[in-house]
Amino acid sequence: MLCDKCGKEIPKGSAFCNYCGKEVTINISPQEKTSEIRNDDPIPKKISYRKKIIISIAPFLILCLFIVGYLIAAPYISYIQAKSLMNNGEFDKATQAFTNLDGYKDSDELINETNYLKAKHMLKTREYEKAIEMFINLVNYKDSVKLKTESTYLLAKQNSSQDNYASAIELLEQIQEYKDSSDLLQEANYQEGVKQFNAYNFQQATKLFTASSDYQDSEKYLAQAFLLDHFQGIWRDDDGYRKLTFKNGEVTQVLFSGLQDESTYTWSTTLVGKEMHDDNGTVYYLKNDKLIEKDKDSYFGPKSYTKIGNYDDVPPEKLAPQIGMTEQEVMDSKWGLPTHVNKTTTAYGISEQWVYDHYKYIYFENGVVTAIQD
Incomplete structure (x- = not known):
């Protein structure tokens, strides 16, 4: 520390100079200033209000930027994933993914494309229905109408090859002009006609x-079906004592119809020309x-x-007597009531x-059939 009058060095903290008596004014040497500055604690800098605002909202701004980026990128990522599903044949998942995109880019168009590709895949794997x-739901998308046909x-x-001619007829009637559908329809009608003929459904x-x-x-079958359809039904003789029922290739004759002595007989029938012959040697014809x-x-x-009932009026066919039947079941069978009963x-x-x-x-033993002699 130096005296500012005589310039001599005096002890630090002195109030007067020991040499000239001058009241001391503190002068610090450059070295001391440097030393003091170095030895003193650093003074914290004040942060401005603007910087405080920026620092406080920075995390929020970063979060907002992240959210905006995600909202922009997420639909695109989902769109790419949906297209990948479509290209890999995962059509149901792809359709759902495009639907969830709610019109993003060409998502709606790609829904149709996905369904179109799925329909073509089903056609290839023979899932025709x-x-x-x-293809019907796709309306006019690309060549959907042609592929539906x-x-x-x-x-x-396929139905024809599986003898399901009725379904084949229904389908072929829709596309009679396509390829050889007309010929296939004619064949299906014939084959189904034979089936119905053999099942005694002569009207069909x-x-x-x-x-x-x-x-x-077909002309031969047509003539026979027409004739057999007229035979089928219930007929009563002019005296009122006999009744004939033609159904399913059999004729059932009821004698004394409605009386206590009513008897029932059933024989198989065969159409010979325009006549019906039964196994009992009886011949029937229409006039x-x-x-x-x-x-x-x-x-x-x-x-x-005279005909008193059509085919639809013929009651269900009765069963032949069988072991184990009760007396009532035998009476309701083809044999009906007996002419005589011996009881022991x-x-x-x-x-x-x-x-x-x-x-x-x-x-019978105790009311149950144990033996049948025919």
Whole structure:
């Protein structure tokens, strides 16, 4: 420390100079200033208000930028993923993904494209019914109408190969001008007509053979179906004592119909020309809306019958007697009521023998059939 008058060095902290007595004014040497500055604690700098604001909102700004970036990038990422699913054949997932994009870019168009590719895949894997449904929903997208027709055609051929001619007919009627559909339709009508003919559904067979009249022997079947359809039904003789029922290739004759002595007989029938022959040797033919019966054993000439019920009025076919039937079930069977009953009562129960015409017998033990003699 130096005296500012005489310039001599005096002890630090002195109030007066020891040499000249001058009141000391503190002068610090450059070295001391440097030393003091170095030895003193650093003075903290003040942060401005603007910087404080920036620092406080910086995290929020960063978060906002992240959210905005995500919102911009997320639909694009989902869009790329949806296209990848479509290209990899995961059509259902792709459709859902494009739907969730809610119109982003060409997502709506790609939904149609995905469904179109799925329908083509189903056509390739022979899932024709599903393919048809999808092509219908695609309306006029690309060649969907043409591919729907092709799917219908292939499904009809598949049904025909599986003898499902009724379904094939329904399909082929929609596309008669496509490829050889007209020829396939004619064949399907014929084959289904044969099935219905053999199942005794002669009215339906008549319609089908009419539709395939130029195919193979459809005309022959048509004539037979028409004739057999007229035979089928319920006929009663003019005296009112006999009733004939033609159904499913059989004729059931009921004698003394409605009386206590009613008897029932059933025989198989065969169409010979325009006549119906049964296994009992009786011949039937139609004349002026009447059914004429020629019995080989009859001495009274042909019998005339009037139709009293159509095919739909014929009751369900009765069962033949079987072991284990009850008495009531036998009475409701084809054999009906017996002409005579022989009953034996023993310590073990009741035995019965039911006697029918043509040497036919049914044996009961305690009301249950145990033996049948035909």
